[in-house]
Amino acid sequence: MELYELGLKEAATKIKNKEISSTELTKSLLDRIEARNGEINAYVTVDRDIALEMAQSSDTRIKEGNPRLIEGVPLGIKDLFCTKGVRTTACSHILDNFIPPYESTVTTNLWNAGGVLLGKTNMDEFAMGSSNESSYFGAVKNPWDLSRTPGGSSGGSAAAVADYQCAASTGSDTGGSIRQPASFTGTVGIKPTYGRCSRFGMVAFASSLDQAGAFARNVEDAALMLRSMSGYDEKDSTSADRPIENYDEKLDQFDIKGLKIGLPKEYFVDGLDPKVKEIIDQSIKNFTDQGAEVVEISLPHTKYAVPAYYIVAPAEAAANLARYDGMRYGLRVEGDNLMDTYMKTRTEGFGMEVKRRIMIGNYTLSSGYYDAYYTKAQRVRALITKDFVDAFEQVDVIFTPTTPTPAFKIGGKVEDPVQMYLNDIFTVATSLAGLPGLSVPAGKMGFEGANLPVGLQMIGPAFSERQLLRTAYAHEQMTKFEPLKA
Amino acid sequence: MIHPDYEMVIGLEVHAQVTTESKLFSGSSTSFGADPNTQANNIDLGMPGMLPVLNKEAVDAGIKLGLALGCRINRKSVFDRKNYFYPDLPKGYQISQFTLPIVEHGNITIDLSDGSTKNIGVTRMHLEEDAGKSVHDFGADHHSHVDLNRAGIPLMEIVSEPDLRTPEEAGEYLKKLRSILRFLEVCDGNMEQGSMRCDANVSVRKKGIAAFGTRREIKNLNSIRNVMRAIEYEANHQIDVLENGGTIDQETILWDANKNETRTMRSKEDAHDYRYFPDPDLLPLYLTEERIEACSKSMPELPDEMKERFIKDYNLSPYDASVLTLSKANASYYEAVVGQKNDPKLCANWVTGELFGALNKQGLDIDSSPISPEQLGELVEMISNNTISGKIAKTVFEEMFETSKNPKDIVEEKGLVQITDRGAIEAVVDKIIEANGDNVEKYRAGNERLLGFFVGQVMKETGGKANPAIVNEILREKL
Structure with a gap:
């Protein structure tokens, strides 16, 4: 077994026990990236020197007998977390060569826990996309089938974990950008409750929805990663002032007997591949066999979630992306005058999908349309939130498929934005309600001639991450999902 | 318009x-x-x-x-x-x-x-x-x-x-x-x-x-x-x-x-x-x-409340009260001039009249006034107790504004203390009556407007220091 195959907890333990050094592990992963990145394209920036320097300082700490939670373990960081002195672009041409003079809170927390920055992972431009095809640095390939997408927007983070190019990575989820790629790559991906992780220093897409989260190859590692990155931050006014929980501890102390699992009838209908349903049904059966109870529930406003999301998110994005004007940092294309410079810079700097969302956002916010679109979408959002509140009076957790199908082909939906948006159908409602959701591998299926992983989505009440991770851990124990071989 | x-x-x-x-x-x-x-x-x-x-x-x-x-x-x-x-x-x-x-x-x-x-x-x-x-x-x-x-x-x-x-x-x-x-x-x-x-x-x-x-x-x-x-x-x-x-x-x-x-x-x-x-x-x-x-508890007194208080406590006209409460600095300056004892109305006249006029002319604000409120209070007190006349006070004020000296020192240095001694004033009045026989005749013949002429002569003779009220009184008697 190669060092790069080690999981997060495993690696941290071996480093702490001085079985391996952080430097050895980091080198192993850097070599793995070097060998594989040309094909997978999971990383957009890898700084060997910084990685080895951080590894060295972890090794010193180990020597001094002063290890922290994940001391010495190298991590992949989605390219929308600002990293001080290391290029951060959100995979947009407009942030070409932007080197932040500050560190995001999430990555600060990770470095304070002993993490090592391995590199910045590829993503859809400004996290806008479900296939990683909108990245300025090109699409990421799904390690399970190189002709397929790993999903998006955190496609690089998911592919890097699946392909053993890091043990764990950060992602961000605005409408499914962690859960969908986790499902497509057979990894565990958790999006915690809105406010659990600070958004400070995270390049904004849609501020009321954006939430950082974690990828790993197993539930325990995802829990440990989330624990290392989350926490209250006074620099983010929407951050939740609650103590950090030790999500990774006592994961097995969980009694399935009596667990009430809600199955929303609106999620098990048209467009859901029958083989996906079969796999999800098997997962549910595993739980009922152990004494869990299944309750059919209704989330009646589900069908409005995608339209509401595609009004709220672009509106916020249109304003959030106004700062990329070529005046202070990033790309600037000189024009004849101010307006011309703005237009040339933004025309060249933004890709198609980003422009589309800026246009939608500015349209729905404009005078005369605001009430019909934005106000109405916010009202729908409140109803969707209430659907979940009502549901969680009856059940402990909600199970759904993460996506209607396994990973689709690169180029398969890129010409049809609406088809692409519909891929988020099972994930956006959770985001609109600000609830925690995760995707765990539930099985594999034949799909268009390939053998591909399928994810089960678990949704819980606000700040129920601990319960959610224990449920996911129980699922993992029963499912015996065979991950991709290194 | x-x-x-x-x-x-x-x-x-x-x-x-x-x-x-x-x-x-x-x-x-x-x-x-x-x-x-x-x-x-x-x-x-x-x-x-x-x-x-x-x-x-x-x-x-x-x-x-x-x-x-x-x-x-x-x-x-x-x-x-x-x-x-x-x-x-x-x-x-x-x-x-x-x-x-x-x-x-x-x-x-x-x-x-x-x-x-x-x-x-x-x-x-x-x-x-x-x-x-x-x-x-x-x-x-x-x-x-x-x-x-x-x-x-x-x-x-x-x-x-x-x-x-x-x-x-x-x-x-x-x-x-x-x-x-x-x-x-x-x-x-x-x-x-x-x-x-x-x-x-x-x-x-x-x-x-x-x-x-x-x-x-x-x-x-x-x-x-x-x-x-x-x-x-x-x-x-x-x-x-x-x-x-x-x-x-x-x-x-x-x-x-x-x-x-x-x-x-x-x-x-x-x-x-x-x-x-x-x-x-x-x-x-x-x-x-x-x-x-x-x-709400940490709110200071506001201009309108203060204005009402000035009208009520100091018996000021609404206009004077609003001018004085236009700024906290004005108001506290004024209140310091009044101090424990001075006539509030007289103080208001001096602050809004002479002082604001002089400050305006120099383009100064009240915080950089060369005259402290205590000094102006002292000046007002000297007017009230007849140490100096209002007219002399204006001269003293000008010097105070220029030199920042205390009014008492200026009055003392220049010998500007008001003459209120009846005997002294009578002597001057007698001298003036004697020297202006023609006008005395005219006055006595009914041209009472000439009283002003005599007052002026007495003031001139005393360097403006004679108490005008006493001068008037004695002149009427003697004429």
């Missing part, structure tokens, strides 16, 4: 810079006059991933102003994004309050020169951040430059109802608002430095017509005098247009203080669609009863 058939309808929007140490949403300093771009951090620069955190001090200032203006304090208010592109607006939006401001529905009582007062409605006051400053055609390269020191500085935007009818009322409104801001110590009210700015919405209508005319908004008025002049100019301009059969277009115009005229900045067609929506980076602002109560 405007056309007698017309009246003006004026509403003012005032931007007052809140005197906080740090900006509305970042920890950068707000101090004035630093080198360009030295007081702008990553948040002010609109760097990727930066987030606003609301300054609590600015919120308390807003609550206090709301209480002072008798506003409803909204228990919930919301910060919105006002979207537009400009290089001095780094985020591409300004954080302001649009639909739900922090306070609404108040009023300001203004004092008019005829002694009457008028209530002017305050529609709303909201908190917002300032933009940076653009300087065009600057330096050897004639480029535009941007200074972001001001970007993010907290402002209170105070919007009046269209209740003002004359430039004078507009001026009084601004003076009153400024004094309230200064009493509360929430804004220094300095218009020249830009910590208080004013836009005026002006329209005209024929007297007796209820509907408002089309308004034009005058931007960039940096003194109360300019506000008044611009309104007057603009109203006359609008009347000219209407009288010549034209119509007024809703426009934003700029006041050119050098040319004394307005010019168009942008027409209604060019008006921005600001695409306001609630800023998702900030939660709604909820104000608790405790917090409002705490602000």
Whole structure:
């Protein structure tokens, strides 16, 4: 077994026990990236020197007998977390060569826990996309089938974990950008409750929805990663002032007997591949066999979630992306005058999908349309939130498929934005309600001639991450999902 | 003066810079006059991933102003994004309050020169951040430059109802608002430095017509005098247009203080669609009863309350009382002059008359007065107890203003103590009567106006030191 195959907890333990050094592990992963990145394209920036320097300082700490939670373990960081002195672009041409003079809170927390920055992972431009095809640095390939997408927007983070190019990575989820790629790559991906992780220093897409989260190859590692990155931050006014929980501890102390699992009838209908349903049904059966109870529930406003999301998110994005004007940092294309410079810079700097969302956002916010679109979408959002509140009076957790199908082909939906948006159908409602959701591998299926992983989505009440991770851990124990071989 | 058939309808929007140490949403300093771009951090620069955190001090200032203006304090208010592109607006939006401001529905009582007062409605006051400053055609390269020191500085935007009818009322409104801001110590009210700015919405209508005319908004008025002049100019301009059969277009115009005229900045067609929506980076602002109560408890005495007290306790005219309470500095100076014992009315005359006149002439404000309130109090006391005459006092005052010496020392040095000794005055009177036989005859023949001549002669003889009341009395006796 190669060092790069080690999981997060495993690696941290071996480093702490001085079985391996952080430097050895980091080198192993850097070599793995070097060998594989040309094909997978999971990383957009890898700084060997910084990685080895951080590894060295972890090794010193180990020597001094002063290890922290994940001391010495190298991590992949989605390219929308600002990293001080290391290029951060959100995979947009407009942030070409932007080197932040500050560190995001999430990555600060990770470095304070002993993490090592391995590199910045590829993503859809400004996290806008479900296939990683909108990245300025090109699409990421799904390690399970190189002709397929790993999903998006955190496609690089998911592919890097699946392909053993890091043990764990950060992602961000605005409408499914962690859960969908986790499902497509057979990894565990958790999006915690809105406010659990600070958004400070995270390049904004849609501020009321954006939430950082974690990828790993197993539930325990995802829990440990989330624990290392989350926490209250006074620099983010929407951050939740609650103590950090030790999500990774006592994961097995969980009694399935009596667990009430809600199955929303609106999620098990048209467009859901029958083989996906079969796999999800098997997962549910595993739980009922152990004494869990299944309750059919209704989330009646589900069908409005995608339209509401595609009004709220672009509106916020249109304003959030106004700062990329070529005046202070990033790309600037000189024009004849101010307006011309703005237009040339933004025309060249933004890709198609980003422009589309800026246009939608500015349209729905404009005078005369605001009430019909934005106000109405916010009202729908409140109803969707209430659907979940009502549901969680009856059940402990909600199970759904993460996506209607396994990973689709690169180029398969890129010409049809609406088809692409519909891929988020099972994930956006959770985001609109600000609830925690995760995707765990539930099985594999034949799909268009390939053998591909399928994810089960678990949704819980606000700040129920601990319960959610224990449920996911129980699922993992029963499912015996065979991950991709290194 | 405007056309007698017309009246003006004026509403003012005032931007007052809140005197906080740090900006509305970042920890950068707000101090004035630093080198360009030295007081702008990553948040002010609109760097990727930066987030606003609301300054609590600015919120308390807003609550206090709301209480002072008798506003409803909204228990919930919301910060919105006002979207537009400009290089001095780094985020591409300004954080302001649009639909739900922090306070609404108040009023300001203004004092008019005829002694009457008028209530002017305050529609709303909201908190917002300032933009940076653009300087065009600057330096050897004639480029535009941007200074972001001001970007993010907290402002209170105070919007009046269209209740003002004359430039004078507009001026009084601004003076009153400024004094309230200064009493509360929430804004220094300095218009020249830009910590208080004013836009005026002006329209005209024929007297007796209820509907408002089309308004034009005058931007960039940096003194109360300019506000008044611009309104007057603009109203006359609008009347000219209407009288010549034209119509007024809703426009934003700029006041050119050098040319004394307005010019168009942008027409209604060019008006921005600001695409306001609630800023998702900030939660709604909820104000608790405790917090409002705490602000209420820390409120100082306000100009109107103080004015009432001055009228009641010091027996002053409403006019004197309002002049003296226009600023906290004026009021406390005056109260120190009165001290424990001096005649309040006499003190008011000296402060509003001689002192304000002399300060005005020198362009000084009261804080840099060369005469301390204790010294002026001493002078007033010397008048009251007849040590010196009012006339001599003016001479003494002039020297005090020039040298900052104590009045007692000046009076002593120059021997200006008033002569109240009857015998001494009688001797002088006798001498004058003897020397002016002709006029004595004329006076006795009925030309009583000549009394003034004799008083003048006696004063001249005594170097102005004789007590005028005693001089009058003795002259009447002897003549």
